[in-house]
Amino acid sequence: MTIQDTRDDASLITVLDPRDGSLVGRLEPATREEVAAAVRASRAAQPGWEDVSPEQRGRMLSAAANALRDHLDELAELNVRETGKPIDDARGGVEAGANTLAQYAELGPLQRGHSLRGGRLASDYTVVEPRGLAVVLTPWNDPVAVAAGLLGAALVTGNTVIHKPSERCPHLGARLGEILAEVFPADVLITLIGAGETGELLTHEPDVDVVAHVGSSATGERIARTAALTRAHVIRENGGNDPLVIDNDVDPRWAAAQAALGSFANAGQICTSVERIYVHRDIADEFRDALVAEARERNEQRLIGPLVDHRMRDEVYAQVSDAIASGATALCGGEVPDGPGAWYPATVLWDCTPDMTIMTEETFGPVAPVQVVDDFDEGLRLAADGRYGLAATVLTNRIDHANRAVAALRVGTVKVNGVFGGAPGGAAQPRRDSGDGFGYGPELLDEFTQVKVVHIGVGEPREARS
The missing domain is CATH 3.40.605.10 (Aldehyde Dehydrogenase; Chain A, domain 1)
Structure with missing residues (x-):
């Protein structure tokens, strides 16, 4: 720090x-x-x-x-x-x-x-x-x-x-x-x-x-x-506020593993970390349970390093606290641990809404904020909203949904069925803020x-x- x-x-x-x-x-x-x-x-x-x-x-x-x-x-x-x-x-x-x-x-x-x-x-x-x-x-x-x-x-x-x-x-x-x-x-x-x-x-x-x-x-x-x-x-x-859209035709446990990787890798301190998650209602319950299990495993085995300093941790905790005060539920994590250092646990927030700061701004911490959506169209519409344009991920087995996401998301990088990865030599132009x-x-x-x-x-x- x-x-x-x-x-x-x-x-x-x-x-x-x-x-x-x-x-x-x-x-x-x-x-x-x-x-x-x-x-x-x-x-x-x-x-x-x-x-x-x-x-x-x-x-x-x-x-x-x-x-x-x-x-x-x-x-x-x-x-x-x-x-x-x-x-x-x-x-x-x-x-x-x-x-x-x-x-x-x-x-x-x-x-x-x-x-x-x-x-x-x-x-x-x-x-x-x-x-x-x-x-x-x-x-x-x-x-x-x-x-x-x-x-x-x-x-x-x-x-x-x-x-x-x-x-x-x-x-x-x-x-x-x-x-x-x-x-x-x-x-x-x-x-x-x-x-x-x-x-x-x-x-x-x-x-x-x-x-x-x-x-x-x-x-x-x-x-x-x-x-x-x-x-x-x-x-x-x-900065980025990268969305993850999860369709109803994917394995919810696999989707949860992808969401956890995108949200928690390097304690969420990656420019292209997953910052907001939109999951289809049809698989929301199974996805929720699997995502919480992923977060708890990381916390119990201390697989996540600390945040870079107390100032960063304070900013992350403030966003999480604001979301909880606005109606979100912390299913895992969400509190600052005792002891020295700038540690913060993997955190899963449920019932998030578009007006919450944690869904509109970059968090840069190990937080997975989730909003349940009624269909793919709603998730895609919410993912395309906002002032940032760095990257976005879609998990789907439908090629038409993948193609629509590529066309609709105004970002430099669109990833389908993988929160990280890509061929060597790729280069992207970020958009907007x-x-x-x-x-x-x-x-x-x-x-x-x-x-x-x-x-x-x-x-x-x-x-x-x-």
């Missing part, structure tokens, strides 16, 4: 282990002068980095992937201590980050322009060029994997990068920056530690060409408004580059003089 220190040096970022409240450490945030100096250094390094061949940049990215693998245990342990992420998940995040760097090492040199058809004696084509200086602001819930994707795509396309990791895992972010920076020339990748103030200073810098942000919708909206004045290109994946642009996949390379059209015509030679 992360707090501001209460001593005289209150500006320090102090991190406590969310498992037991013990001190992880304290770090100084970057000053205004350090932010400005980083921008100057990164800007100065960019032309030289752009001159490095794409093939050579790709080789450096491959070396960065190997460096992550060499430090896997160290980075995973820091992740566990700062965010409470289970060790296997933390290791998986570092491995995913290394694999992503390796993928962009291969994809980056293959990004190319196109030949165009002009006059027979002319040459017409396009070239891709880096945008310049990229600011990358990354979250705490999967810090290495998310950072690796954005950093890899930005660097391999010739941009220099200033990375500000989340203040909730600053030691991990600083160490990640040290490991990666050793692979690249000086000032190509700079890491700055800080909280929201540091990020705000960076996004207001007029020499920043692109800002990539993964985090809350409120912060993303402020970044977008600032970029309208600085003219920086913005890539953002922000969930963000803008491609945040991953091959298309992320396009976000960090610009296209230039070139036309080479035939000149008129000067007449020879006698």
